[in-house]
Amino acid sequence: MLIATWNVNSVRTRLPQLKEWLEEVQPDLLCIQETKVADPFFPREELVENGYQVYFYGQKSYNGVALISRHPLRDVRYGMKAELPKDSKANDFEDQKRIISALVNGIRVVNIYVPNGSSLKSEKYTYKLEWLECLDRYLKAQKTRDEPLCILGDFNIALESRDIHNPERLTGGIMASSKEREALKKVLGERLQDVFRIFESESQHWSWWDYRSGGWERNRGWRIDHIYLCEELLQNAKSCEIHKKMRGNIQPSDHAPVVVDINWPPIEMDEFEEIDLFSQY
DNA sequence: ATGACGGGCCGAGCCCGA
Numbered sequence: 001m002l003i004a005t006w007n008v009n010s011v012r013t014r015l016p017q018l019k020e021w022l023e024e025v026q027p028d029l030l031c032i033q034e035t036k037v038a039d040p041f042f043p044r045e046e047l048v049e050n051g052y053q054v055y056f057y058g059q060k061s062y063n064g065v066a067l068i069s070r071h072p073l074r075d076v077r078y079g080m081k082a083e084l085p086k087d088s089k090a091n092d093f094e095d096q097k098r099i100i101s102a103l104v105n106g107i108r109v110v111n112i113y114v115p116n117g118s119s120l121k122s123e124k125y126t127y128k129l130e131w132l133e134c135l136d137r138y139l140k141a142q143k144t145r146d147e148p149l150c151i152l153g154d155f156n157i158a159l160e161s162r163d164i165h166n167p168e169r170l171t172g173g174i175m176a177s178s179k180e181r182e183a184l185k186k187v188l189g190e191r192l193q194d195v196f197r198i199f200e201s202e203s204q205h206w207s208w209w210d211y212r213s214g215g216w217e218r219n220r221g222w223r224i225d226h227i228y229l230c231e232e233l234l235q236n237a238k239s240c241e242i243h244k245k246m247r248g249n250i251q252p253s254d255h256a257p258v259v260v261d262i263n264w265p266p267i268e269m270d271e272f273e274e275i276d277l278f279s280q281y
Numbered sequence: 282a283t284g285a286c287g288g289g290c291c292g293a294g295c296c297c298g299a
Contacts, residue, residue, distance in 0.1 A: 009298085010288055034298085036289065061289050062297075116299050119283080156299065174283095175299065210299065211286035224299080254287080254299080 001264045002027040003109060005152040005225055006246075007208070007255035011035040011066065014253055015043050019050060021246060027259065028070050029104050031111035033154045035064030042066070057100045065100045065111050065153070073102035080134055083141040089134050098131070099138070105264055107233065108147035110139075114156045117174050125174070128156070132183035139187060151192065152227040154208075154255065157184050159194070162203035163223040175224060192228040195260050196240045207242050208255045215254075216247055227260045236263040 004027045008014040011032060022030065035042065038060045047054050047068055057078045058064030067073060077083065078100055080090035101110040112135070117128035142149065157180045161167035170176050196205070206221025215221060229237060243257040 013288065034288095116297090118297090118299085154299095208299070212283085212299095213285060215286090222299080251287090 001105065001262050002029075002259055003104075003107075003150060003152070003227070003262065004030045004257050004259040005033070005111070005154070005227060006030060006257035007033040007113070007154040007225060007253060009034050009036070009253040009255065011064070012037055012041075012043055013251070015046060017246065017249055017252070019046065021243070021257065022047075022050065022052065022068070025243070025257075025259065026070075029073075029109060030068040030257075031109065031152055032066050032068065033064070033098075033111070033113035035066050036061055037064060055100065055102060057097045059095075059097045063097045063113055065098060065113055067100060067102055067109070067111060069102075069104060071104060073104055076100065076102040080138055083138045084134070087134070087137060089130065090138070093131060093134060099135075101142075103147065106148065107264065108142060108145075108149050110142070110149070110151040110153075112151065112153035112155070114154060116156045117180070119174050120177060129179060129183050132180075132187055136183075136187045139191075143191075148232050149192065149230045150227065150233055150260075152225075152258070152260075154224060155184065155226050156224055157181060158222050158224055159184060162201075165204075165206065165220040165222065175222065188228060191230055193231075193234055195227050195229050195234060195237050196223070196242070196258065198234065198237060199240050205242060206244075206256075207258055209247055211254050216252075225255055225258050227258055229260070229262075233262055233264070236266050237261070238263055 042056045056066035084090035098113040115128040118124040207225035209215040209221040238261040240260045247256045
């Protein structure tokens with residue numbers, strides 16, 4: 001089962017690339033961020049006619065998240081308020097559309113677009129930290145249902161030095177400050193692990209390259225798009241890849257897709273052997 | 282060099298992103 005995340009930076013501008021990538025990769029579920037479109041104008045039909053079901057939570061110009069699925073999704077939840085109906089902070093956050101979740105094959109997939117924060121002195125930085133605190137409450141509410149959890153998206157945080165092209169210069173600044181990192185670590189707790197790091201421990205693997213400063217040409221990037229899995233899913237993870245080539249397209253998003261392959265529902269080894277035996281006849 | 286680029290927006294400079 002392939003589950004992917006991609007900050008597309010405008011779903012309407014990226015639609016041709018999005019459709020091409022879906023055709024090539026055939027993910028079961030693609031979670032996109034920065035759709036930048038109000039719900040009535042989401043390019044739903046063009047995806048539906050390619051066999052996908054689409055669930056979106058957007059607004060004009062900024063933010064916006066969506067789920068593009070080959071299978072029907074169950075229990076789609078829009079916004080923080082879907083898990084925290086009585087949390088006043090969660091309701092305040094609803095003016096920025098940054099979170100949508102659903103059940104696919106029994107897995108709770110939470111697609112998020114974490115606020116960027118702008119700079120350490122900005123009130124947007126406070127907003128980012130408060131949003132992460134709210135996300136922590138959101139996941140605690142979700143946990144009461146005992147669903148296997150996959151949370152993925154644009155986290156706008158590099159957790160470690162190996163996730164930044166120039167840690168000496170950038171550590172401590174926006175997306176790499178200790179407060180942001182601690183807030184994210186609290187959200188993850190003991191429950192969630194970054195599946196990319198199960199398969200790759202080296203630096204120089206980025207998911208975002210700044211449009212400015214020749215970030216792509218100089219390969220100056222950050223790894224800020226993550227997929228976190230609970231233990232049960234992690235044990236069935238087969239691979240996690242960054243589709244870097246999409247950043248090299250003409251008129252690219254500044255982010256590349258990240259894809260995890262999970263053996264799900266889990267198939268036992270003896271069942272594999274039986275299937276192989278059948279295939280011989 | 283947080284300027285550079287790119288997207289959106291009542292339409293051409295400005296806000297925003299990361």
